[in-house]
Amino acid sequence: MDKPIMMNEKVNFALTMGMTDTDDIREETDTTEIKQMATVGSPLLSEKKSRMTCRNVDVFYGDKQAINNVSLDVGKNEVLAMIGPSGCGKSTFLRCLNRMNDTIDICRVEGSIKLDGQDIYDNSLDVVPLRARVGMVFQKPNPFPKSIYDNVAYGPRIHGLVSNKAETDAVVEESLKSAGLWEEVKDRLDAPGTGLSGGQQQRLCIARAIAVKPEVILMDEPCSALDPIATAKIEELIDELRAEFTIAIVTHSMQQAARVSQRTAYFHLGDLVEVDKTDKIFTSPSHQLTEDYITGRFG
Numbered sequence: 001m002d003k004p005i006m007m008n009e010k011v012n013f014a015l016t017m018g019m020t021d022t023d024d025i026r027e028e029t030d031t032t033e034i035k036q037m038a039t040v041g042s043p044l045l046s047e048k049k050s051r052m053t054c055r056n057v058d059v060f061y062g063d064k065q066a067i068n069n070v071s072l073d074v075g076k077n078e079v080l081a082m083i084g085p086s087g088c089g090k091s092t093f094l095r096c097l098n099r100m101n102d103t104i105d106i107c108r109v110e111g112s113i114k115l116d117g118q119d120i121y122d123n124s125l126d127v128v129p130l131r132a133r134v135g136m137v138f139q140k141p142n143p144f145p146k147s148i149y150d151n152v153a154y155g156p157r158i159h160g161l162v163s164n165k166a167e168t169d170a171v172v173e174e175s176l177k178s179a180g181l182w183e184e185v186k187d188r189l190d191a192p193g194t195g196l197s198g199g200q201q202q203r204l205c206i207a208r209a210i211a212v213k214p215e216v217i218l219m220d221e222p223c224s225a226l227d228p229i230a231t232a233k234i235e236e237l238i239d240e241l242r243a244e245f246t247i248a249i250v251t252h253s254m255q256q257a258a259r260v261s262q263r264t265a266y267f268h269l270g271d272l273v274e275v276d277k278t279d280k281i282f283t284s285p286s287h288q289l290t291e292d293y294i295t296g297r298f299g
Contacts, residue, residue: 037271039275040274040287041275043071043072043073043265044071044073045075049073049075050076051076051215051216052074052115052134053073053112053113054070054071054072054096054112055111055113056110057109057110057111058070058110059089059093059107059109061107065270067089067093068270068271069271070272071272072093074097074248077242078242078247078262079239079242079248081249081256081257081265082251083257083264083265084266084268084273088267088268088269089270089271091221095218096109098120098127098134098218099120100131102127109121115216116215129159132159132212134216134217135216135217136219137209137217137220138220138222139220139221139222143194143201143205143208144208145193146192146193148185148188148190148192149172149190152172152175152176152204156212159212175207176207178207178210179203179206179207179237180233180240198225199226199229199230199231199233199234200230202222203237206222206234206237214245215245216247217246218249219247219249220249221251221252222234224251224252231256235259235260249261258278263277264276264281266281266289273287274286274287274290282294
C-alpha cells in the first residue's frame with residue numbers, strides 16, 4: 001500500500017496547486033474606480049447546461065474593488081475564454097472559482113458562486129476537496145521537486161483515490177496519456193519533473209491536475225511562457241480535454257481564445273462587458289468596448 005500522507009500535506013498540496021503570483025495580484029488591484037456596467041450577450045446558461053453559476057460577484061482588495069457585480073455561468077464540457085486588457089480583473093475572477101483568493105489576506109469576495117448547485121463559499125465547505133474538484137493550471141509551470149511519476153501520483157495519494165501501487169500506476173499512466181505526455185516520458189518516470197522542457201512541464205502540471213478527477217479545470221494564461229510549438233500542443237490538449245472536463249481559461253491572446261473556446265467573456269476595468277459565442281464575439285461584437293479591444297484600439 002502507498003505510504004499514508006498526513007492532512008497538512010493535503011493543505012500544502014492544495015496551496016501549491018493554487019500558487020498565486022504576486023505580480024498578478026498587483027496587476028489585478030490596479031482598478032481605482034469602477035462603475036457598474038450591464039453585461040451584454042449571453043452570460044447565463046440554463047441549469048441543465050451550466051457547471052458553475054456566479055451571481056453578483058464583487059471582489060475587493062482592501063478598499064479597492066477589482067470585480068464589480070459579475071454574473072456568469074461556465075457550461076458543462078465547454079471552454080470559456082476570459083479576455084481583456086491587463087488589470088481588468090479576469091485572473092482575479094478566475095481565482096474566485098476555486099477560492100484561491102482565500103490565500104490573500106486583504107481579499108474579500110461577495111456574491112454567490114456555485115458548483116453543481118453547491119455554494120463553494122459556504123463556511124462549512126472544506127476548500128481542499130474543492131480544489132481537487134476545481135483544479136488549476138498557472139502561467140508558469142510549477143512541477144513539484146519530485147519525479148515525473150510522483151508529481152502525478154501525489155494528488156491521488158493524498159486524496160485517498162488510490163490504495164496500492166497498481167492503482168497508482170494506472171492513474172499516472174492514464175493522466176499522462178490524457179495530457180499527451182505519456183509517450184515522451186514513459187521510459188523515464190523516475191526523472192525529475194523539473195528537468196522537462198517548459199511545454200512538457202506545463203503538460204505535467206495538467207496531468208497532475210486531472211489525476212484527481214476534477215470537474216472543472218481553470219487555466220490562467222497557461223501558454224504565455226511557452227514557444228509556439230508547445231503552445232499548439234497545449235491548445236490541442238485543451239480541445240481534447242473538453243470532452244471530459246469544463247474548462248475556463250484566461251488568455252491575453254485573442255487568437256488563442258478564438259482557437260480553443262466556445263464562449264468568450266470580455267472584462268474591462270472589473271466589469272464583465274460582454275459574453276457570447278466565441279465566433280460572434282470576434283466577428284460581430286455587440287458592445288463598442290469589445291470591438292475596440294479586439295480590433296486593437298486599446299489593450
